Each structure stands twice: as C-alpha cells, then as structure tokens.
Amino acid sequence: MTPYASLDPRQRILMGPGPSTVPNRILRALGSPTLGHLDPQYIGYMDETCQMMRDVFGTTNPLTFPVSGTGMAGMEAVMVNLIEPGDEVIVCINGVFGGRMKDNMQRCGATVHTVEVPWGKTISEEAIAEAVAKHPRATMVGIVHAETSTGALQSLPEISQVVHDAGMLFAVDAVTSMGGHELKVDDWQIDAIYSGTQKCLSCPPGLSPVSFSPAAVEKMDARKTPVQSWYLDVSMLRNYYTGGGASSGARAYHHTAPINMIYALREALMIVLEEGVDQRVARHHAVHLELRSGLEAMGLKYIPDCSLATLNCVATPQGVDEAAVRQRLLTEYDIEIGGGLGVFAGKAWRIGLMGFGATKRNVQTLLAALKDCLETT
Amino acid sequence: MTPYASLDPRQRILMGPGPSTVPNRILRALGSPTLGHLDPQYIGYMDETCQMMRDVFGTTNPLTFPVSGTGMAGMEAVMVNLIEPGDEVIVCINGVFGGRMKDNMQRCGATVHTVEVPWGKTISEEAIAEAVAKHPRATMVGIVHAETSTGALQSLPEISQVVHDAGMLFAVDAVTSMGGHELKVDDWQIDAIYSGTQKCLSCPPGLSPVSFSPAAVEKMDARKTPVQSWYLDVSMLRNYYTGGGASSGARAYHHTAPINMIYALREALMIVLEEGVDQRVARHHAVHLELRSGLEAMGLKYIPDCSLATLNCVATPQGVDEAAVRQRLLTEYDIEIGGGLGVFAGKAWRIGLMGFGATKRNVQTLLAALKDCLETT
Known part of the structure; x- marks a missing residue:
C-alpha cells in the first residue's frame, strides 16, 4: 500500500x-497500446499525423512534424534552428508571448530589435516596414498570431509581404489559432510556425506542431555553427520524421517519440479534418x-x-x-x-x-x- | 470522411x-480527463508525482521533477543548467549515450575531456582518478549508469567518491536503470540525474524524471550567464514544480505541463512503490x-x-x-x-x-x- x-x-x-476540454475519443486514442518508436505501424501513424498537420496548417512543407514537448518547446525549436549567434532579428511584442519570443531569441545569441505596442493592440504593416528598413541586416521577423495573454488577433498576410520584400524569414506563433482561426501557412508565406496541441485541437498538452518552409530549411542548411539544442536540432530530427517512406529502416533513431501523445494528436487532427x-x-x-x-x-x-x-x-x-x-x-x-x-x-x-x-x-x-x-x- | x-x-x-509494454492501469490513467495545469487538484497530483520520484530515486532532493520531454530532454536539462560556456567537464564514454552526453556538453560551450573505453566495457575508479587529476579545473563528471546501447552496468559509488574528493559534481544517466536496477541518489551522492518514463517504469515515453542535489542547485544559482534553453531553464521551472504548497497561487506558470503524461507517471511510480x-x-x-x-x-x-x-x-x-x-x-x-x-x-x-x-x-x-x-x- x-x-x-x-x-x-x-x-x-x-x-x-x-488546456481545453479533451473529448473522450481523443482520450481513448491516448490510452491505446504503446508501440515501439521504430515500429512500422507507428511510423505509419506518425506519417499520417504529419500529413494531417500539413492539411490543417495549409501547407505542403515537407518539414512539418510534432516537436516532442509543449508549445514553448516548439517556439524554442524554431529559434534555435533559425538563429545563429550574432544574427540580427526583429520581434513584435504586444503581450506575454512576444516577450518570450524575444527571450528565446536572445538566448540563441541574437541581437534582437523590437516592435512594441501596448498590450492588447496589434502591429501595423507600417511599423514592420519601418523596422525592416531600420534593421536591414535582420534575418527574421517573429510575431504572435493569436496572443493568448490578451486576446489580440494579428493580421499576417500584409506583414508577411513586407518581411519577404526585405528578404527576411517570417516566423509565427500560432499556439492559440491553429484549428480555431483562419491560418494559411503557404498562402501567407510563413517560413516557420509552431503551435500547441492543448488549445483549439483539444488534445492534451505535450506536443508542438511545427512547420518550416523551404527557405527556412535553406537557412538551417547554411548554418556555420551547430544548433545549441541537441534535443531540438532539426538537422537530426528530420531524418526521423521525414526520412524515406513508411519503413522503419530509413528512419534514424534520435529520441524516443512520445508515442501515445502522437496517437492523441492524430485523432485530434482527424476530428478537425472531419469537421x-x-x-x-x-x-x-x-x-x-x-x-x-x-x-x-x-x-x-x-x-x-x-x-x-x-x-x-x-x-x-x-x-x-x-x-x-x-x-x-x-x-x-x-x-x-x-x-x-x-x-x-x-x-x-x-x-x-x-x-x-x-x-x-x-x-x-x-x-x-x-x-x-x-x-x- | x-x-x-x-x-x-x-x-x-x-x-x-x-518503450516497454505499458500495463492497462497506466494506460487508463493516461486517458483520464485533462485538468488545467494550475488546477489545485492537478498541482496535488504533480506534487505526489515528484514525491514518488524522490522515493524511487532514493533522494530527499527538493528539486526533483519531471522534465516535459523524453529522456534526452532530461539529459539536456542537466547539461544546460549545470554548464556555462567555458566550463571544463569530463564525460565517460562506453557506448552511444556517453557520446550523446559529450555532444550535449559541447553544445553548452564546455571544453569536454573524455574517459573512453571500448563499447560494452565499464569505467574504472582508477581511470576517473586519473582524469580528475589531469583536469583539476573540471566542474563536473558525467557517466551512464546503464548503457542501453550495450547493456553495460556501471558501478557508481566508488567513482562518485573520487569525483567529490576532487570537488566536482557527479551527473548520471539513469534512463535504463531507474526502477529496474539498484539506484540510490543520496547514498551514492549523485548531484544530477535524469531518466525516462518508457523503460523500467513502464510508462509511455514523454517525460524525463530529473533530480538535482543542493550542490547542483548552488552551481546553478551561481551562474553568470543565462541558461541557453528557455524551455529547460530550471531557475524558472522550479517555481512551478516546487514553489509553495499545493495551492495554485504560489506556482508561477512557465509552460503548460503535459498533464495526462503526469497522470501516467504518477500511476507508474505508484505501481513501483506498491511492489x-x-x-x-x-x-x-x-x-x-x-x-x-x-x-x-x-x-x-x-x-x-x-x-x-x-x-x-x-x-x-x-x-x-x-x-x-x-x-x-x-x-x-x-x-x-x-x-x-x-x-x-x-x-x-x-x-x-x-x-x-x-x-x-x-x-x-x-x-x-x-x-x-x-x-x-
């Protein structure tokens, strides 16, 4: 006893x-028998999960997968892979999560320029245009789509255009928008995006869906320094998530994926697509x-x-x-x-x-x- | 459709x-209704989980909690918090996971000295004594208790003594030993330890039990540089896991904990203690x-x-x-x-x-x- x-x-x-309330169907999926992380049946489920993530994100990015941690691990995965020490970046702050993005960027050794407006307000296209003009060496602009701390909804397409016209990457926090607000990763030319499972997907917390555009992959491939996080190093993770077809042989073991959480996410995404x-x-x-x-x-x-x-x-x-x-x-x-x-x-x-x-x-x-x-x- | x-x-x-086979009792716990991460009932479950982790680890370390990621996230949590750029550290390598520890340490900016023996062999007390004598400025020695890649079981108490006599911290990978082999964190004077849920605890993968000794906490508190990982920064995490009593007010939100995985780990640890x-x-x-x-x-x-x-x-x-x-x-x-x-x-x-x-x-x-x-x- x-x-x-x-x-x-x-x-x-x-x-x-x-977290939001999780429906029984997802809880039952979560509690299904655990498979090995290199089991062909599991690899099949994982591939389907990644494909459904693409469908919900509105992207064809091959590099779309769930980071094995909660939403903030997804934020960190984006930052550590796309920033090298000495990079200049721009971040928009109108609540808690823009501030966290800044903190993350600084820990990656970036010089961070901010576009700040009062909490609850949104960022204008003009403010971004001014920032990219002022900091032409910046490589990336980060912004929060749906600020969970205030409820502010940020319009993205116009800003994305300004960012790309300046030749920079566009990184978006979609933790509280994925599956609940319009979000079109390809149409809006988002280069890096992360979300969480426990918001509008109604899945328990524990995974962070992320997606990287070909331009983001190019930036990663051109790195001169190793990614500071081993756990979140996409150059290794992508061999597991996207290597070869649905056969275990082609998948390089990196870490043991959170199998049962993947079951739950797969079910959650299926429910989104059914609706x-x-x-x-x-x-x-x-x-x-x-x-x-x-x-x-x-x-x-x-x-x-x-x-x-x-x-x-x-x-x-x-x-x-x-x-x-x-x-x-x-x-x-x-x-x-x-x-x-x-x-x-x-x-x-x-x-x-x-x-x-x-x-x-x-x-x-x-x-x-x-x-x-x-x-x- | x-x-x-x-x-x-x-x-x-x-x-x-x-992962190992997960018993139905743990799968059912996993699939229980999701609570909020600041819900007093959940905080109670989390506190009990941390206490049971102490009991299984054989420690009274207050700073004992589950990292919100798989075993390798636990490894990284130990390294990023206990290493500052420029630190010298020593790592023992006799298989895959010692090598990973080295990789992690290097990404933290450490100068890493290795004690290497052929795969499958174990590390002798004498080899450690030689290494700490040769590298007196090293602050930590890392070693794998149970090498999952080879099956080698490393004896720890004598080595721990040598490490402490040299005034260094002792960090241990117990991914494949916790709950299956003798492991006494306090008796063996282990300063930092990490494990995984999906081995001898028979819980699905997704969490990494970790524990830090008072000496390890002291080293963290004396840091001159911020921890390079926001997600794994123990100076913030400990406000959530150990701040105040079982009332949500005293717990500072850091990230959304993987609630259902905590249910499963709690059940898994309870089964260990019942046996x-x-x-x-x-x-x-x-x-x-x-x-x-x-x-x-x-x-x-x-x-x-x-x-x-x-x-x-x-x-x-x-x-x-x-x-x-x-x-x-x-x-x-x-x-x-x-x-x-x-x-x-x-x-x-x-x-x-x-x-x-x-x-x-x-x-x-x-x-x-x-x-x-x-x-x-």
Whole structure:
C-alpha cells in the first residue's frame, strides 16, 4: 500500500487559456497500446499525423512534424534552428508571448530589435516596414498570431509581404489559432510556425506542431555553427520524421517519440479534418459572438481590440475580486476560466472557446454560472 | 470522411530497448480527463508525482521533477543548467549515450575531456582518478549508469567518491536503470540525474524524471550567464514544480505541463512503490537470469560484460540475418526486440526486460519464438 489515493481527476469544463476540454475519443486514442518508436505501424501513424498537420496548417512543407514537448518547446525549436549567434532579428511584442519570443531569441545569441505596442493592440504593416528598413541586416521577423495573454488577433498576410520584400524569414506563433482561426501557412508565406496541441485541437498538452518552409530549411542548411539544442536540432530530427517512406529502416533513431501523445494528436487532427477547417473556424466565430453578446448583456466589457474567438479577454468589473469568482466557478461549477496575465493581472478574465469546448452549451453554462457568481459575491 | 483508418495499434510485447509494454492501469490513467495545469487538484497530483520520484530515486532532493520531454530532454536539462560556456567537464564514454552526453556538453560551450573505453566495457575508479587529476579545473563528471546501447552496468559509488574528493559534481544517466536496477541518489551522492518514463517504469515515453542535489542547485544559482534553453531553464521551472504548497497561487506558470503524461507517471511510480523498489530490482534480476540461461541453452552468447538485467545484449550467431529475425518476431509473434547500435549494428540483439514486461511469461514466450525463428530461417 502507498499513501496515495486513486487517480480521479474531476471532469472540469476547461474554458481557460488552455488546456481545453479533451473529448473522450481523443482520450481513448491516448490510452491505446504503446508501440515501439521504430515500429512500422507507428511510423505509419506518425506519417499520417504529419500529413494531417500539413492539411490543417495549409501547407505542403515537407518539414512539418510534432516537436516532442509543449508549445514553448516548439517556439524554442524554431529559434534555435533559425538563429545563429550574432544574427540580427526583429520581434513584435504586444503581450506575454512576444516577450518570450524575444527571450528565446536572445538566448540563441541574437541581437534582437523590437516592435512594441501596448498590450492588447496589434502591429501595423507600417511599423514592420519601418523596422525592416531600420534593421536591414535582420534575418527574421517573429510575431504572435493569436496572443493568448490578451486576446489580440494579428493580421499576417500584409506583414508577411513586407518581411519577404526585405528578404527576411517570417516566423509565427500560432499556439492559440491553429484549428480555431483562419491560418494559411503557404498562402501567407510563413517560413516557420509552431503551435500547441492543448488549445483549439483539444488534445492534451505535450506536443508542438511545427512547420518550416523551404527557405527556412535553406537557412538551417547554411548554418556555420551547430544548433545549441541537441534535443531540438532539426538537422537530426528530420531524418526521423521525414526520412524515406513508411519503413522503419530509413528512419534514424534520435529520441524516443512520445508515442501515445502522437496517437492523441492524430485523432485530434482527424476530428478537425472531419469537421473541415473552414467550418471549424466558422463555429469558433459563431460561438464567440454568442458568448460576447451574453457577456455584454450582463454588462461586462471586452478588453478593447481583443478580438480572438478562441480567447476572450474580459475586464473584471470594478469592485469584483477576479480570483474569487474563478475560484467559485471551479469549486461550485467545475468550470475553469483564466485570470489576466501581465498588465491585466487581477483585472481581467480570459475565457477560452477552443475546439471541442467551443459549443453553445458551454457558452450558456458559463454565462449562467458567471451570473450566479457575480450576483451572489 | 478522411482517408485515414481508425487508430488500432497492435498489442505488441515490447522487449526492445524501450518503450516497454505499458500495463492497462497506466494506460487508463493516461486517458483520464485533462485538468488545467494550475488546477489545485492537478498541482496535488504533480506534487505526489515528484514525491514518488524522490522515493524511487532514493533522494530527499527538493528539486526533483519531471522534465516535459523524453529522456534526452532530461539529459539536456542537466547539461544546460549545470554548464556555462567555458566550463571544463569530463564525460565517460562506453557506448552511444556517453557520446550523446559529450555532444550535449559541447553544445553548452564546455571544453569536454573524455574517459573512453571500448563499447560494452565499464569505467574504472582508477581511470576517473586519473582524469580528475589531469583536469583539476573540471566542474563536473558525467557517466551512464546503464548503457542501453550495450547493456553495460556501471558501478557508481566508488567513482562518485573520487569525483567529490576532487570537488566536482557527479551527473548520471539513469534512463535504463531507474526502477529496474539498484539506484540510490543520496547514498551514492549523485548531484544530477535524469531518466525516462518508457523503460523500467513502464510508462509511455514523454517525460524525463530529473533530480538535482543542493550542490547542483548552488552551481546553478551561481551562474553568470543565462541558461541557453528557455524551455529547460530550471531557475524558472522550479517555481512551478516546487514553489509553495499545493495551492495554485504560489506556482508561477512557465509552460503548460503535459498533464495526462503526469497522470501516467504518477500511476507508474505508484505501481513501483506498491511492489517495493528492492523487490522490483530483485524481480528484474531473477527474470534476467532465466532469460540468460534460456538463451545460453540455445547456444546464444551475451556480449561480454553486458550485465544489465534490464537490457540483454546478445550476439547474433554467424550466418544469421539479425534484422530478418527481428522482423519475423514482430510480424509472426507481435514481439519487438531491438537491433544492435553503433559497433554492434547488425551483430547483436538487444532484449529488454523492463518493468511490467519483466516476467517469466514474456521470457518463455520470447525464447520459444526466437527458437522457432532461428530453426526455420
């Protein structure tokens, strides 16, 4: 006997900034029998997973695979492979995750130039044009598509054009947009992108889908220095993920892939494709409008410009203890929402509508529960 | 409809170098409902997981937690946090994983001195004494406890003494020993250790248990340069894993932990503690002896000195196509064993007896299947 109780996690409705609620179909896939990481059947599943990732990303990039870590490992994989010490890069900051990108870039030995706007605002094409003109030696511009910390949705196509006109690579954080907002890696000429499984794909956390354009691969191939991370070194990883066909012989062992997480991601992507990416984006938008109108009918206000469907950043009314409300939602209703981050700490709630959880039922349940908590606090 | 078939992984007996077969109890834990990474219930499970890791490692180190990646991420976490550019370190190489440690150390900017012996041999106390005398400025010595590539079991206590007498830190790769061989982190004065979940813990791959001694923490705290990896920076990770009690408020968000994998690891560690660590080690040894005697009765020979119970490195008889035998075992018997690595490629099999899979039944099943494959090839 050990002093520990049987595992029995509560069946919360997860409406925070992620993880989102995982449907049973994905949990069952996750709990399927473990195969070896060089088993031909597993290699087949992995190849299918990579292909479905391409379909959801809207890309034909051969180098599209899941990094064996959470979303932040994907961010780091992009940075360590595309930056060499001494490189100049540009990063856009309008919330927590742009700041993290900067931190990552600096740890890679880059000189980092920033384009900063207040939290919650988005970055203009003009600001990027100015930055690339000012720093013509920069090799890459990094930006967050959907800022989980504020709910800001960044338009990308025009900025991408400016970046490419300046001959630079375009790197995008799509952690909270993949599978929930329109995202077209090839059409928008994104050179490097990373996401997470636990947001709009409704898969548990643990993998980070990434994709690299041929131009990004060229930059990697031209490196003069080794990648500082062994675990995330794409020059080795790609032999495992894309080497040869679906036969184990052609795949060079690098690390033991998180097999069961791949099962779950495969199932999650299959669900996205069964629904249809466009239909899924439309569903997120419709459910977001329903939430917005319900919250506004209660007198609550969105943080200005925070227009993500997937992450709704709502100001806490004056005099209300935001943490106490979250606590009541969790304990009385088994509903999780998120608190504000950074400049919004203590002043806002972050309500996620992601993937499986983006439903009318959850919206109405949350509105009723929140109303109760606000009226009786 | 998508063109993809329903997920239906075969129920293989995994007797390769890992992953090992995962028992249903752990698969069910893995597929339990996902909680938020700051949910008090989840923080409680995480704290229990860290405590059980301490119990299995044989340590009271407060800084004991699962890195959110596979075993190689654990190796990298140890290296990036304990090495600063310009440090001198010593690494012992007698197989693939010592070589990887060297690669990792170099990517951290260290000057790496090696103690090398032929693959399959172990490192003597005298060789270490010579190395630390020759390189007195070295800050750390790294060594592999159980070399998965060869089956060599390295004795650690005497070497640890020599390392500490020289005032250096002692870092150990315990990927294939934790939960299967005797391992006493505190008694053996190990300063930094990493393992994997998919070997003798019989949990799917995806996490790397690590532990750091107070002396290792001191070295980290004295760093003059930032850790080159954001994802693996222990100065931030420890606020999440060990900050405050089991209340979410005290835990600083760093990245979204792989929640469901933590469930599985918690269950796996609970199973280890229910069996008892010493009893589990004894079971591995007994089953290993049974396998050895069965293989020897068939005229097969172990690679000399390859004495791991958990990983049996056996020479392929002359004239036998080692890959063809593995292929038949897989397709006709649903049994996976591993091929040789490096100098043993094409010349040896690696047979894992790990955790849940270390049973008399599996031994006898494999012996019968292997006999059939050898007699009818």
